[in-house]
Amino acid sequence: MYRDHKVLIIIPAYNEEESIVSTTDVLKDFPEFDYIVIDDGSTDKTKYICKSNNIPYISLPVNLGIGGAVQTGYKYAYANDYDIAIQFDGDGQHDANYISNVVDEIIDGNCDFGIGTRFLNEHTSGFKSSRSRRMGIVLLSWLIKVLTKEKITDPTSGFRAANKEIIEMFATHYPIAYPEPESIVALLVKNYKIKEVPVNMFERTGGVSSINAKKAVHYMVVVMLSMVMAKARG
Amino acid sequence: MDFILKITLLIATLFLLFTVLKIIKTKTISVRYALMWLVFTLVLMTFTLFPNFVSWIADSLHFKTASNFIFVIVIASLVLMLLSLTILISKQNEKVQILTQEVAILKTKTNEHIKEVKKN
Numbered sequence: 001m002y003r004d005h006k007v008l009i010i011i012p013a014y015n016e017e018e019s020i021v022s023t024t025d026v027l028k029d030f031p032e033f034d035y036i037v038i039d040d041g042s043t044d045k046t047k048y049i050c051k052s053n054n055i056p057y058i059s060l061p062v063n064l065g066i067g068g069a070v071q072t073g074y075k076y077a078y079a080n081d082y083d084i085a086i087q088f089d090g091d092g093q094h095d096a097n098y099i100s101n102v103v104d105e106i107i108d109g110n111c112d113f114g115i116g117t118r119f120l121n122e123h124t125s126g127f128k129s130s131r132s133r134r135m136g137i138v139l140l141s142w143l144i145k146v147l148t149k150e151k152i153t154d155p156t157s158g159f160r161a162a163n164k165e166i167i168e169m170f171a172t173h174y175p176i177a178y179p180e181p182e183s184i185v186a187l188l189v190k191n192y193k194i195k196e197v198p199v200n201m202f203e204r205t206g207g208v209s210s211i212n213a214k215k216a217v218h219y220m221v222v223v224m225l226s227m228v229m230a231k232a233r234g
Numbered sequence: 235m236d237f238i239l240k241i242t243l244l245i246a247t248l249f250l251l252f253t254v255l256k257i258i259k260t261k262t263i264s265v266r267y268a269l270m271w272l273v274f275t276l277v278l279m280t281f282t283l284f285p286n287f288v289s290w291i292a293d294s295l296h297f298k299t300a301s302n303f304i305f306v307i308v309i310a311s312l313v314l315m316l317l318s319l320t321i322l323i324s325k326q327n328e329k330v331q332i333l334t335q336e337v338a339i340l341k342t343k344t345n346e347h348i349k350e351v352k353k354n
Contacts, residue, residue, distance in 0.1 A: 068334070
């Protein structure tokens with residue numbers, strides 16, 4: 001329990017055998033939060049490492065992709081009556097010390113959905129992302145502004161917290177392929193309040209980013225199309 | 235229409251018809267999708283058996299030749315069939331995803347339950 005709220009940390013993991021133990025070890029310093037690893041049909045030893053280290057996990061029998069994995073977490077959170085759910089990457093990029101900052105915004109009623117953002121405050125982040133990635137983020141941010149008139153500086157951030165109402169919504173409907181920007185548009189269209197919170201992010205400690213240069217163009221086209229469709233669906 | 239051509243087309247469509255019927259009989263495809271193929275085959279069959287009828291429709295719709303009209307009909311039906319298949323695939327993907335998630339959550343619950351039983 002954290003400030004009288006049941007909080008679940010959802011950690012999607014696809015082939016994260018190198019970093020999953022260090023990620024969850026850090027979370028052991030925060031016993032007020034529950035956490036669960038969603039092993040997205042990994043082909044490496046992620047599942048067995050979770051099992052032997054007594055890490056709570058759900059193992060998907062086949063690979064569903066990041067959207068399907070994260071949604072499993074939201075379904076679990078919904079079924080177990082959690083008040084707040086946080087998405088937290090299994091590759092060691094996210095800094096657990098900032099979880100409470102994001103959660104506090106929801107508990108204090110400042111927003112329904114919190115996004116941990118690495119660009120808000122230069123001092124909090126030693127994280128440098130590539131130039132092309134930044135360009136992509138600016139483009140997505142611009143599209144959100146056009147579609148919803150709201151400013152979201154880091155729509156691709158995977159460090160996100162949802163209140164109970166949004167947990168229920170995501171448990172039934174969550175985008176499959178590249179879910180972050182699309183789900184932001186879906187939330188804003190439904191008039192949920194989103195707030196960005198500055199967080200620190202580390203360089204990856206292991207594993208491979210789900211988006212490589214080759215897929216980047218495909219990613220941008222699919223994401224932007226799905227954002228427009230999310231807006232059209234209303 | 236030329237006699238040889240008519241015979242050739244007839245044999246081809248008959249072959250298609252028997253293949254479809256055989257697939258339906260062995261239940262390789264469900265009746266719902268079999269119907270789609272059956273209708274398609276029967277339409278082709280009609281075209282082969284009644285070329286004058288086809289020419290008449292093509293003329294009244296101002297197609298230059300009857301074959302153009304047939305091409306349009308066949309391509310349009312194929313596009314529609316393809317579209318319905320894409321819809322089907324998307325629906326099935328969604329179902330598979332829901333099933334996968336449910337199975338995984340159930341497995342976790344079962345494991346927790348087994349652990350508790352062992353403890354007691």
